Amino acid sequence: MSHNHANYQGRLDFKITDITPVQYDPECPFKFNNFVYRVSLPAPLSADHSDKNKTGRSQPGSVAIPAGTRELIMRLTNPDAEGMNPATRVENEVAIITLAANALSSFKPHVVPRIYGWGSAAGQGGQGWILQELMPGSPVDESFSKMTLSEKRGIFRQMVQFLKALQEYNLPSTITGFGGVTFDETGRIVSAAMTSVGAGPWPSYQASFEDRLKVALKKADENPYIKGWHANGLRERLGAFVAQGVPAQFETLTSRADKAIVHADFTANNLLFDEKSGRITALIDYDFACISHPSYEFLRSFDGAGGQFRGWSSDEESEQAMLRHAKLHEFPSALPPTTENGVQWEVAKAWEDELEAAGVKRPRTIAGIDKVADVDTVLCSILPWRVSNSDILRLQSEEVIVECRNENEEALGKLLGRLGF
Known part of the structure; x- marks a missing residue:
């Protein structure tokens, strides 16, 4: 039985007409971040309903369930999720959804799900929950590969407008740092630790990478295969890079003070659309x-x-x-041929064209993004997924794990050498 299937029936045993798991695979070998359910009530609600606290006030970030509602979405956090910090993970998602709903409020009908209630994952057992609106439409990724280039352009055009609105939204003055967000005692959205890191908030974008690199190195010290990258002098080079290289890499990022709402999983899998009209109906999953x-x-x-x-x-x-070169500079007039499992050049060019037409901030207009991307590559290489994820480790032989570790050491060494360390 997989990690995810433990207590499966217990999560379904409620006195409600129908509870259907969403995109659930009982054989999935990797831990889900959340267990998501479509909940059908015995009858539509006859009046607006809201959960209120002891003072009679609704939870921050939530609205009343409208009368007539028959179906909802319930998200239960998985306490065993890999790398997810429970302290504010629910609060962060609800607060970001609140911000995103404001940023995308000009899109009608609305494309961000409404939150009806939530419970923190910080308590005993780490079981948090979010009750939210069931949004219409089907996942874009289920149809994307079959779409014509023109249909894909239509999807991209809408995605870019969402991105532009998120980039241009004026954040509340109470959000002072880079990282996660939560609610203070008065319900205001304030800076907090980053859910996927368990650290932060940070005073700058540069500081966020510096601290995350230190967190990654600490975890690498505890990994029995990586052993902190102390072999072959790599750890000393990494330490020098964190202290001296990161500040140098950020010097060309002239817009380093800019802050925006970042979805961080803005993919076709998290977009719903109407198959007949091609209209995107929702941007979901703000984990x-x-x-x-x-x-x-x-x-x-x-x-x-x-x-x-x-x-x-x-x-x-x-x-x-x-x-990478094309995104930074210009796509060639004659695109390279698309091969099986290779870059979809026409699709990539169509995406770039839509970004340019909308005038959004993108790699070609963000001076210094290439330097930041190199820092991010170092960050990801310190804890390579195939050598650090507990689920993938169970599925691989010792020989394969060691081979992956050695390949990553070589690649990391080459990158540090290119960066002067």
Whole structure:
């Protein structure tokens, strides 16, 4: 039985007509971050309903369930989720959804789900929950590969407008740092630790990377395969890079003080759309969302829409290196041929065209993003997924794990060498 299937029936045993798991695979070998359910009530609500605290006030970030509601979405946090800090993970998601709803309020009908109630994951057992609106539409990723290029452009055009609104939204003055957000005792949204890191908030974008690198190195010290990268002098080079290299990498990021709402998982999998009209009906799943520099969205999102913006690769002749160059400068007039499992060049160019047409901040207009992406590559390389994730470790032989570790050490050494360390 998988980790996710433990207590499966217990999560369904409520006195409600129907509870249906959403995108649940009982054989999935990796831990889900949340267990998501579609809840059908025995009958539509006859009046607006809201949960209020002892003072009679509604929870911050929540609204009353409208009369006539028959179906809802319930998200239960998984206490065993890999790398998710429970302290403010629910609060962060609800607060970010509140901000995103304001930023995207001009889109009608609304595209951000309303929150009806929530419970923190910080308590005993770490079981948090969010009760939210069931949004219409089907996942874009289920249809994307079958769409024509023109239909994909239509999806991109809407995504870019969402991105533009998130980038341009004026954050409340109470959000002073980079990282996560939560609610203070008066219900205001304030800076907090970043859910996926368990550290922060930070006074600057640069500081967020410096601290995350230190957190990663501490975890690397505890990993029995990585052993802190002390072999072959790599740890000393990493220490020097954190102390001297990171500040140097951020010197060319002239917009370093900019902050924006970052979804951090802005992909086709988290977009719903109406198949007949092609209209995007919802942007969902804000589990990894945070407040960060606009460049951070490109480091974490848009897989499938031309791909994430990645740092330097030792194979400068690779398609990914060519794509990185095109995003920073200009796509070639004659696009390279698309091969099986390779870069979808026409799709990548279509995405770039829509970004340019909307005038949003993007790799080509964010001076210094290439330097930040290199820092991010170092960060990700310190704790490579295949050598640090407990689930993937269970599925691999000792030989494969050691091979992955050694390959990553070589790549990390080359990157540090290129960066002068």
